[in-house]
Amino acid sequence: MPKTYKILVTGRVQGVGFRPHVFKLANTFQLLGTVSNNEEGVIIYLTGEPDVVGPFYESLTSNPPKASKIKEHHLHETDYQNFDGFSIVPSIKSGKLNLQLTPDFAICDDCKKEVADEDNRRYHYPFTTCVNCGPRWAITNSFPFERNHTNLESFEMCNTCANEYKNPADRRFHSQTNTCSDCGIELKLSSADGRPISTDHILKKTAELIKAGNILAIKNTSGYLLCCDANNPEVIKKLRDRKNRPTKPFAILYSSLSLLKQHLNIKAIQEKTLTSPEGPIVIIPKNDFKGSLALDELAPNLNQLGIMLPYSGILQLFATELQIPIVATSGNIHASPIISEVEMAHEELYQVADYFLDHDLKITNPQDDSVIKFSARYNEKIIFRRSRGLSPNFDTDIDTDKKIMAMGGHLKSTIAFLPNDYLYISQYLGNLDHFDVVERYIKTTERFMQLFEASPEVLLADKHPGYNSTRYGIELANKLKVDFYQVQHHKAHFASVLGEHALFDKKSAIMGVVWDGTGFGDDSQIWGGEFFNYQNGEMERVGHFDYYDWLAGDKMAKEPRLSFFSLANDTMQDKISQIFSEEEMAIYHHLKKKESLKTSSVGRLFDAVASLLNLCDFNTYEGEAAILLENQIGDYELENCKTYVSEIVNGMVPTKKLFNNLYIDFKKGIEKDEIIVNFLFTLATIVIKMAEQLNIKEIAMSGGVFQNTVLVDMIKEISEDNYKLYFNRNLSPNDENISFGQLMYHQHIKN
Template sequence: MHRVKVIIYGVVQGVGFRPFIYQLAQKHRLGGCVTNTSTGVEIEVEGEEEDIEAFLKDISTKSPPLALINSIKTYPLTPLGEEAFLIKESQVYAHRSTLISPDVCICEDCLRELFDKNDRRYRYPFINCTNCGPRYTIIDDIPYDRANTSMRKFPMCKECAAEYNNPKSRRFHAQPNACFQCGPKVFLYDKEKRPIFCNDPILETIKLLKKGFIVAIKGLGGFHLAVDAENSESVMKLRKKKPRKGKPFAIMSKDLNAISQYANISQADRELLTSFQRPIVIVPKKEPNTLAEGIAPGIKNFGVMLPYTPLHYLLMEREFLALVMTSGNISEEPICIKNDEAFSKLKGIADYFLIHDRDILQRSDDSVCQIINEKVRLIRRSRGYVPLPIFFDRDLPQVLACGALEKNTICLTKENKAFISQHIGDLENLESLQFFEHVISHLKRILEIEPEIVAYDLHPQYLSTKWALEQKGIKLIGVQHHHAHILSCLAENGDFSKVIGLALDGTGYGEDGRLWGSEVLVVDKASYKRLAHLAYRPLPGGEKAIKEPWRMAISYLYPIYGRKLLELSLPLKEVIEKKKIEKIIYMIEHDINCPLSSGLGRLFDAVSAMLGIKYYIDYSAQAAIELEMCQEETDEGYEFFIDTKEMPWKIDPNPVISAIVEDLRRGVSRGIICGKFHKGIVNILVRICNLAREKTGLKKVALSGGVFQNAYLLTQMENRLKELGFVVYSHSQVPCNDGGISLGQAMKIALLS
């Protein structure tokens, strides 16, 4: 007889791992025990050597679908003559390294029971099992036991407890296990917090939505604001009340057949939509369609998702082609998670509230993805993906990286893992800063990380930077924004060798105190050299120039035409008063509140305004997004000039701006001008990569920054560079936008050590 201890590290709690081990032990005639610990799952098995070997093989090859095994370690023990196999209580050790599962969409078994009239959980909106349901959003400590979740206030009834304690049940140790008798319940209220008495709050909510009302619905990681997506009046009412003038709304449909009525979905889209993460997926609109035009104005895509909770499936069962399901928050604030908070903050928006009494402990927005160039690209990494780490082949120091200002995330590192937080959002007010602080303290606790170093962005005005610089008794290291972008891309691709890095975005604080954003870098681990960038142009009015792209148009026109730009025949002159244009010219001439920027995003803004697409924006990058949507296929590309006389090289946009003005004069269509502009951007970037290769001998290129959310640019850059023999790294599981900055910051510290 032999006895061994087996320690399994990875996502092995809350995924049905102990009953799986119990059944394997029974199958292979082994005695012993299994328990959850704060480092993973610990097993002791006793039996014949060949049975133990078969048992270990099955662990690796037949583990539950949601389990993620990082490593398995075995240690010989003295046999005890044990024949029975037991599941023991969880153990908490001083050292914690267990991985917690993200939240998982309802599984097929639970979905079948949800609509089975003979099942005791028929139409129960919180049905779940070990293979599905809430995880990260309901936990406040480890190990992942009911007492450490928001389910602790719901003692199980006799039947639920019997399932919970039966190793052969699908609900064995399913921590959120519950039913109508003992579990959470839903309630319907009006906006004055008066209860709506009815037999079924969900059926009543469906009626209210059909009548055109706005309903705040408490979900898995926060509240949604919902309206019928085919009701134009309701959609516009939601836009007005939120207020959210132009930013697209996410929509939910009950199945792929429904989505295919208004969107073109590829096989890759279908797989992503039905994955257990259930993200919002950006897909092309099908025209014509019956959805309200106000859902995604000015763009050719919808952001769609499938239901991921039983409550969603009950809402979507039969009445709606799609529901708008947008974040339940006041603009610029985090999504609401508490009932009282929702009543207080959303009563000016929602007519009714469908709430429940299972507390959300960890706020988590819907994740957002797009398939670009046949690859999944995460735009917002949150619910369904967090808190799974990025794994490395070496141990990292314990670091807290504070991220950027927009699309903020934080990152904590420990052992061979980097944990990127859920989407925190734009750090622009006290509420978002408090959320930022909560995420840091929560992840530090459940991961047991006490950072030795804090990394931060160099921009002195970022709230994340200010917070970092206030930390006492700990080493603080600033990381340049675009260097962090490239390091995040290299981290995801597992290669930190020397590369040419293209970090393209709107704004990032440069080491010269200017605003960078079109950076061609040579990145060598923890150091970088600036090889090329777009020529600087002023931002007239600073932040205002980002929100009013017409100002950037003047900024780019002025170096070529001076005051004669007032004589040009441009669409913007029909909308923007001459006095306003003259004021901007005066500011540029006298350098009044005109910080300099090399941001590529600002050039997109300028061209968008020159073409009359967007003079003012309602959300980040709107002008650039609508410019991308406008482009038509063309073989021609505008030609930039590149000055290579001194380092760093300067990309001169003047020839492109002049050519656009000339094409407008000649009556060339807006779509063709957009196409020529995009092609010109690709051509100059490819040319610079070639020049960089000639100068440095480097053949690897890393692409990062929010500009690479532009599907055309990313696809063209990847394909063209590969054709020229480059090895091209881009993002997939980590956002290319500022949501990935925290990972890059953490990587700089790891590389320094």
């Protein structure tokens, strides 16, 4: 006897080809009914024999579309309905949005083949997509995910595209982003002064301009990229000068995996990540590099390169025309957010780019490229930037009936919003010292509230009174008249790892190690080298690096030499006189005598070591000194390492003693790489020594210092199998995780 059933599938199930997949599966099982999107996910009504519906349901939930991620699925019998066949019906929104958003997907292999096939009607069409690939979050205005809720609404499908859309046998059946050269998005090429360049082969012409030594601003599907020939040192220098980016490494776009493999030795895990639907930048060592890249100009003083493969149709076709690696860096002025609007790009970048390649698809949610690195020995995945392809979803279980928004940190700002059953964490937004980043930050906050038709009932922010995220949180809380709480920076870091690994309910104690550059402490000092204990819902600070002087405020983070000055004793005056003028020495000695503000920052300790070793006295980008330190290391053997501190007393790491012992090695003429290896070995040993003292077997680590892959590997190697180690895996260890940590702390910590 046929019965009617209702199936609800939740999770990342919209914009991933779920409805066409259901349609084809239902026809295979000869079932009648409908499938549609709603505000919660995908809803299916089926009429058929129970012994047929059961296998259909099992097949659907165990083998869903490859881009989907099912969170929950439910089947129950409902009132009998008589259907005439099986059909995809228009989505009906009857409530507020309560589903995962769909991130952008890199161009799939099928679409790559089509744009390269002269006999295919999408040959050389740069915006070719299908149900498995293409922009999603970048062009989304509202949900459920339908064409009229995206910026493709203004592009009416031609008859051929419409027939593909309606044809169950076509792989673009119900593809919401379906377009072609007859009805779709158009490219326009112009010079920096706005003069249109007419050509029948626009991408070929663009490639010629790149090869001729020009800089191009190219509007990609998630924002502008600034591009030039990666083999040409002069044009790279020109780009650095115009963009005010003197030394920060540039990302490099390779036209194909095969060309990349000719130039670099890459691991299987790196290849898998490069070719994944997320398509991030992957940081790869440049050992035994065999190509002709201008390495010194691309990544000054570094032994690694940020590599990506074409992840959109426009980049795929452009790279194919070029057949050479190119610089592909964010289209912005230094420290500003990535630009996505044509008019703004021409206003802001006309003195940077020689030519502009624009298109007429609006981008609602601009995103930088995500950046990932793997450690050399253990292949530990470390996210340096979580953005395109990874945001804005975050899988976690949170039990609350409150709508909560966490405002995050300041330097690596993100926003976390819990408006329903799901958590959403924005793409990386940037440094809130800059006005236009603050504007983007506020706009993103408003966008979340608009999209989910919900305002937060609780607002969370950092304890630092000077953070613009904190100031805006206070302003928004007052405006909405909602509860407002502040969470200490490093406790939020620790809570982020506990949350990622679902550790809050563990009965045994967990030690937290949070090392970074700066954070406002509960004692009003500048923390950054902290140890915590978590157990039974309580988090307690149990140790830290011994305080030293915090000099000249935020200037200390920009000048590693100031960290060296702060930690230096009388035996180091000769070295100080080499990097400070007499007037500067007098000023900073005076400040040192009067300074009441102290810091425990391990990030600034890295700076001091880099300055001592003549690697970096002035940072031209955030974390430069620490990156240059790690960069000095080739291979190492733990049995040959020594530690610069032998004991920790009452939870206090003797910072100045550590630095003085390191300085003694420097004065002895010990090689820089050996000193740095010993320094990192000292830090790794401190982690384990502290755990031994506290008699804790589980350690959770966070903070920007844990972007150092050598340090992470050393800790794993030293700990052997005696400790359970936890790191941020799906979030960056840097301040991008603060918003998530604030929310986790608020939900789980009693004190």
